[in-house]
Amino acid sequence: xxxxxxxxxxxxxYWRHNTGLTFGIKALLHSERSPFQHVExxxxxxxxxxxxxxxxxMITDYDEFVYHExxxxxxxxxxxxxxxxxxxxxxxxxxAREALRHPSLTRxxxxxxxxxxxxxxxxxxxxxxxxxxxxxxxxxxxxxTAFVKEAPKGHYDFILVDSTDPVGIAEGLxxxxxxxxxxxxxxxxxxxxxxxxxxxxxxxxxVVKDVRRLFESLFPIAETYLASTPSYPYGLWSFTLGxxxxxxxxxxxAEAAHRSPFADELRYYTPQVHTxxxxxxxxxxxxxxx
Amino acid sequence: xxxxxxxxxxxxxYWRHNTGLTFGIKALLHSERSPFQHVExxxxxxxxxxxxxxxxxMITDYDEFVYHExxxxxxxxxxxxxxxxxxxxxxxxxxAREALRHPSLTRxxxxxxxxxxxxxxxxxxxxxxxxxxxxxxxxxxxxxTAFVKEAPKGHYDFILVDSTDPVGIAEGLxxxxxxxxxxxxxxxxxxxxxxxxxxxxxxxxxVVKDVRRLFESLFPIAETYLASTPSYPYGLWSFTLGxxxxxxxxxxxAEAAHRSPFADELRYYTPQVHTxxxxxxxxxxxxxxx
Numbered sequence: 001x002x003x004x005x006x007x008x009x010x011x012x013x014y015w016r017h018n019t020g021l022t023f024g025i026k027a028l029l030h031s032e033r034s035p036f037q038h039v040e041x042x043x044x045x046x047x048x049x050x051x052x053x054x055x056x057x058m059i060t061d062y063d064e065f066v067y068h069e070x071x072x073x074x075x076x077x078x079x080x081x082x083x084x085x086x087x088x089x090x091x092x093x094x095x096a097r098e099a100l101r102h103p104s105l106t107r108x109x110x111x112x113x114x115x116x117x118x119x120x121x122x123x124x125x126x127x128x129x130x131x132x133x134x135x136x137x138x139x140x141x142x143x144x145t146a147f148v149k150e151a152p153k154g155h156y157d158f159i160l161v162d163s164t165d166p167v168g169i170a171e172g173l174x175x176x177x178x179x180x181x182x183x184x185x186x187x188x189x190x191x192x193x194x195x196x197x198x199x200x201x202x203x204x205x206x207v208v209k210d211v212r213r214l215f216e217s218l219f220p221i222a223e224t225y226l227a228s229t230p231s232y233p234y235g236l237w238s239f240t241l242g243x244x245x246x247x248x249x250x251x252x253x254a255e256a257a258h259r260s261p262f263a264d265e266l267r268y269y270t271p272q273v274h275t276x277x278x279x280x281x282x283x284x285x286x287x288x289x290x
Numbered sequence: 291x292x293x294x295x296x297x298x299x300x301x302x303x304y305w306r307h308n309t310g311l312t313f314g315i316k317a318l319l320h321s322e323r324s325p326f327q328h329v330e331x332x333x334x335x336x337x338x339x340x341x342x343x344x345x346x347x348m349i350t351d352y353d354e355f356v357y358h359e360x361x362x363x364x365x366x367x368x369x370x371x372x373x374x375x376x377x378x379x380x381x382x383x384x385x386a387r388e389a390l391r392h393p394s395l396t397r398x399x400x401x402x403x404x405x406x407x408x409x410x411x412x413x414x415x416x417x418x419x420x421x422x423x424x425x426x427x428x429x430x431x432x433x434x435t436a437f438v439k440e441a442p443k444g445h446y447d448f449i450l451v452d453s454t455d456p457v458g459i460a461e462g463l464x465x466x467x468x469x470x471x472x473x474x475x476x477x478x479x480x481x482x483x484x485x486x487x488x489x490x491x492x493x494x495x496x497v498v499k500d501v502r503r504l505f506e507s508l509f510p511i512a513e514t515y516l517a518s519t520p521s522y523p524y525g526l527w528s529f530t531l532g533x534x535x536x537x538x539x540x541x542x543x544a545e546a547a548h549r550s551p552f553a554d555e556l557r558y559y560t561p562q563v564h565t566x567x568x569x570x571x572x573x574x575x576x577x578x579x580x
Contacts, residue, residue, distance in 0.1 A: 008308055010308055012312055014312075014314075015336070016335075016336040017314045017335035017336050018298055018300055018312070018313070018314025018315075018335055018336075019311075019312065019313050019314050019334065019335055019336035019337065020311075020312060021309075021310075021311060021312070022302055022304075022308070022309065022310060022311070022312040023308070023309050024304075024307045024308025024309050025308075044309065045306075045307035045308055045309055046305070046306040046307050046308075046309035046492075047309065063490070065573075066571075200353070200518075200520050202336075226518075228490075228516075228518055228525060228526040228571070229525070230490050230524040230525050230526070234520040234525065235518060235519070235520050235524065235525015235526060236518040236520070236525060266572050267571070267572050267573040267576075268571040268572055268573060269571075269572065270569070270570075270571070270572050270575070272569035272570075273569050273570075273571055273572070275566070275569065276565070276566030276567075276569030277566075279560070279562035279563050279565065279566030280560075280562075280563075281356075281518070281557070281558040281559075281560070281563055282556050282557050282558055282559065282560050282563070283355075283557040283558060285560070286557075
C-alpha cells in the first residue's frame with residue numbers, strides 16, 4: 001500500500017506563538033500514554049527517528065550526538081578518572097552511552113522514572129540503548145528526587161541530570177532541594193552537570209540564569225557552557241556545571257583528553273570544543289549577570 | 291479591522307524535504323519582484339521583522355546581530371587598523387553597520403546588485419540601514435563580480451562577502467574566479483571573509499568544504515569559524531576567512547579587542563567568542579578533511 005499523494009504529515013514544535021521547528025513525518029511509529037507522559041516516536045523525513053515526550057522533541061537520530069556528548073564528556077574529561085556516575089533522567093540511554101565510553105567508570109546508576117521511555121528507546125533507538133547492555137550500568141525505574149534522598153553520601157564522582165523541560169514531572173529536577181541532595185552525593189572532587197535550556201529562548205531562557213544562580217550558591221565552581229543542537233529550540237543549548245574543586249578550564253588537561261581511547265569516535269566533542277563551549281556570547285553573559 | 295480567528299498564517303522555510311523553520315506571521319508587509327529576485331518582508335509573531343529573498347530567510351530583527359557581528363568583527367578585530375573595507379552583498383546594511391563600528395575605517399564600499407533590498411531595509415529595518423547615513427559608506431548598485439574586476443588592486447584591508455545561498459544570482463560569488471579577483475584587491479595584510487552555509491546541512495554543507503578548499507588554494511592562511519544563528523538552517527552557520535599574512539588566532543590581540551570603544555555594544559562577539567568560534571566540532575573537522 002502506498003500513501004496517498006494528497007496529504008503531507010508534519011510535526012511542528014512551537015517555541016513561541018506559532019514559531020518553531022517543523023518536521024516532515026513519514027510515519028508515527030509509536031504512541032503511548034505512560035503513567036507519566038505521552039511517549040511518541042516518529043520517522044521523520046530528514047532527521048531519522050525522533051522521540052517526543054508530551055509533544056516536546058527529546059532526541060532525533062540526526063543530532064542526538066551533540067547533546068549526549070556535550071552533557072557527558074566535559075565533566076568526565078575534566079575528572080579523567082571518574083569511577084561512579086549517576087544519571088538522572090536520560091532513559092533513552094544516550095547520556096549513559098557517552099559516559100560509559102570512559103573506561104575508568106566502574107558503575108553507572110541510571111535513574112529514569114518512566115519505563116516507557118526505556119522501552120521505546122530499546123525498540124527504536126538501538127544506537128542509544130545499547131548502553132543498557134553494559135554490565136556497569138544499573139537501571140533504577142524510580143523518581144529521581146526520591147532516589148537522591150536515599151543514595152549514599154559522597155558516593156558519586158559525576159552526577160548528570162538529563163531532564164525534560166522544567167514543567168510537569170521534571171519540575172522537581174530544577175529545585176534547590178534537589179540540587180542540594182545531589183551535591184551531598186558527590187565525592188570531594190565530584191562534578192555535576194544539568195541541561196539548562198536555550199539562552200535564545202525568551203520564554204525558558206531564564207532557566208539558564210536560574211540554574212546558574214542556584215549552582216553558584218551551592219558549588220564553589222559554577223559555569224555555563226553551550227552546544228549547537230539543531231532539533232532543540234533556537235538551535236543553541238546550555239548546560240550548567242557545578243564542581244566541588246575542579247575548574248572546567250583551569251583544571252582541564254587537554255592533552256589527556258586528546259589521548260582518550262574513544263577520542264576518534266566522537267562527532268562533536270574535542271578538547272578545543274571543550275574550552276570553546278565555555279566562551280559565552282555577550283548576550284548570554286548579559287543574561288547571566290542580570 | 292481585526293483578523294478573523296479561523297486561520298493562522300505561517301511561513302515555513304524547508305531545509306530538506308518538509309523539514310525546517312516555521313514562523314507565525316502577523317502580516318506580509320512588503321512583496322516585490324525586483325529585476326533580480328522576490329523581496330518580501332514579514333512581521334513575524336516571535337522574531338520581529340523578517341526579510342526573505344526568493345523565499346530564503348535573510349534577516350530577522352531577533353537574531354540578525356549574530357550573523358552581522360560575526361561576519362565583520364573577527365577579521366576587523368584581527369586587523370585592528372583596517373582603513374578601507376569592501377562589502378559585497380549585504381544590501382540590508384547589517385554587515386556594514388558592524389564594520390563601521392571600527393573607528394579606523396575611513397571608507398566602506400558596499401556593493402549590492404539589488405536596490406530593492408536596500409530600499410526594503412531602509413523602510414523596514416532602520417537599525418540595519420542606519421549605516422547608509424554614515425559618510426564613510428559609499429553604495430554601489432552593481433553586480434559584485436563586475437565591481438571586483440574594475441576595482442583598484444591592493445586597495446582594501448578587508449573584503450566581506452555577505453551573499454545569499456550559492457544558487458541563482460549569488461552563484462558567481464562562490465567561484466575561484468571571483469575569489470581570485472577579490473584577493474587581488476587586498477592589501478598585503480588584507481583579510482577576506484565569506485559566509486559559507488551550515489555544516490549541519492546535508493544539502494548545502496559541502497559549501498563549507500568547497501569554500502575552505504578554494505581559500506586554502508588562494509591564501510596562505512584559511513580558516514573556518516562558526517556562530518549560532520537561530521533563524522538560519524540548522525541553527526549553526528559557517529564563515530570562511532582567508533588572509534594574506536595575519537592568522538586569526540596567533541595574530542589576534544584579545545586585549546586590544548577588549549579595549550575597543552564599541553565592545554560593550556555588541557551582543558554576540560567577544561574576544562573569547564572570537565577564539566572559540568574557530569574551535570570546530572569533530573564532525574565539521576571531518577567534513578573539512580574528507
